[in-house]
Amino acid sequence: MQALTSGDGSANTGQLERALRRTGTFDPDGPEKGEVPHDSDHGLIEGKVDEVFAELEDRAQAADSAYPFEVSRAEVKTKGHIEQYIPYVFCLCLSMFGDGAKRLNIQKDDDGDPADDLPTYPRRLFEHIATIAAANYIGGEAVRFGSPRRGMSPSFIDALNELSWSHLHEGDGYNNDPIFGSKDRHLDIVAWKDFPDQRTSKLVLFGQCATNKDDGWHSKKPELQTGVFWGNWIKGAAVSELIRAFFIPHRVTSEEWDMHAREAGLFFDRCRVARFASMAADRSLTHDSGDWDSCLEWVSKMMSVGEETAAE
Numbered sequence: 001m002q003a004l005t006s007g008d009g010s011a012n013t014g015q016l017e018r019a020l021r022r023t024g025t026f027d028p029d030g031p032e033k034g035e036v037p038h039d040s041d042h043g044l045i046e047g048k049v050d051e052v053f054a055e056l057e058d059r060a061q062a063a064d065s066a067y068p069f070e071v072s073r074a075e076v077k078t079k080g081h082i083e084q085y086i087p088y089v090f091c092l093c094l095s096m097f098g099d100g101a102k103r104l105n106i107q108k109d110d111d112g113d114p115a116d117d118l119p120t121y122p123r124r125l126f127e128h129i130a131t132i133a134a135a136n137y138i139g140g141e142a143v144r145f146g147s148p149r150r151g152m153s154p155s156f157i158d159a160l161n162e163l164s165w166s167h168l169h170e171g172d173g174y175n176n177d178p179i180f181g182s183k184d185r186h187l188d189i190v191a192w193k194d195f196p197d198q199r200t201s202k203l204v205l206f207g208q209c210a211t212n213k214d215d216g217w218h219s220k221k222p223e224l225q226t227g228v229f230w231g232n233w234i235k236g237a238a239v240s241e242l243i244r245a246f247f248i249p250h251r252v253t254s255e256e257w258d259m260h261a262r263e264a265g266l267f268f269d270r271c272r273v274a275r276f277a278s279m280a281a282d283r284s285l286t287h288d289s290g291d292w293d294s295c296l297e298w299v300s301k302m303m304s305v306g307e308e309t310a311a312e
Contacts, residue, residue: 011076059251062271063088066278083296087129088274090122090295091249093302095270098213099123120298123211128291130209130247131189133268133276138203140193143167146209147183156182160233168192168240170200175235185233186224189247192240200239205266207245217248221263247273 056071068085070077082089099122127146135142143152145159152159161173167190189207208224210217226242244265252260252269261267268276 059271063274066274082299086292086295087277090129090299091270091274093299094122094126094211094249097302099211120294122298125291125295125298126211126249127188127209129277130273133273134189134191134205134207136276136279138191138193138205140191142189142191144188145184145190146188163190164234168204169198170239172235175233177232185229187229202240204240205243205245207247209247211249221246
């Protein structure tokens with residue numbers, strides 16, 4: 001993040017070392033926060049710096065051309081303008097600041113003034129980016145099913161009918177069971193790849209998004225159960241296998257990856273989301289295409305807040 005906010009668009013190992021010495025956070029068994037480590041701790045600091053830059057190199061590989069930084073042995077530099085890397089930078093800011101800033105009124109009315117009745121919800125913006133990523137990953141189509149819906153009916157029942165009859169061409173719509181005030185039942189994204197015949201037996205992905213900061217997203221991994229969702233709400237058994245997917249704006253390390261992926265299903269972290277969302281040439285693969293610019297506005301607003309951030 002420091003590379004994004006610095007005047008020269010860079011951050012280096014020296015800055016990271018100084019931050020580690022100042023905070024004492026480099027070693028959980030080391031000095032208390034605020035204490036200055038002894039010179040004998042220099043090796044520990046160097047080791048932590050090496051870990052950080054190794055992780056940055058892993059991110060550069062995972063996000064590929066969607067990664068906004070160039071990583072060298074001792075420095076991180078931005079590659080271009082933020083506008084070229086909206087998915088990654090948005091996810092980075094969302095991971096750092098959290099979605100508690102959702103009511104920042106950054107949208108404009110017809111006169112160009114802030115629209116107080118149009119708050120921006122970063123959680124929904126992330127669902128938009130994740131929907132694009134899902135469509136690009138499977139090479140098919142996708143819709144954002146999460147409530148409140150746009151482009152699909154706001155009614156849960158009508159949205160189920162549309163999903164079954166118009167998009168998936170599978171099942172026979174809503175099964176008439178009581179809905180108990182259902183909005184989306186953890187289903188945020190549906191993606192599919194049709195054959196020309198539009199028959200069943202195809203690739204279908206049901207996805208859930210979680211933007212909770214820190215470890216708050218962990219408990220959400222098993223919430224969406226694809227077979228249960230279909231059985232509870234859609235008439236007729238699903239013929240196509242329903243692939244469960246989970247999308248987060250955070251970065252997951254290789255050491256933790258398998259543990260989370262076993263519960264998450266097809267797992268999209270920040271790098272995967274950014275990699276495939278950035279493939280959208282016209283950024284209009286979903287009905288929420290206008291949200292792309294809102295992502296950039298939200299990022300600009302959050303970066304101007306001036307909160308102290310760690311180097312990336």
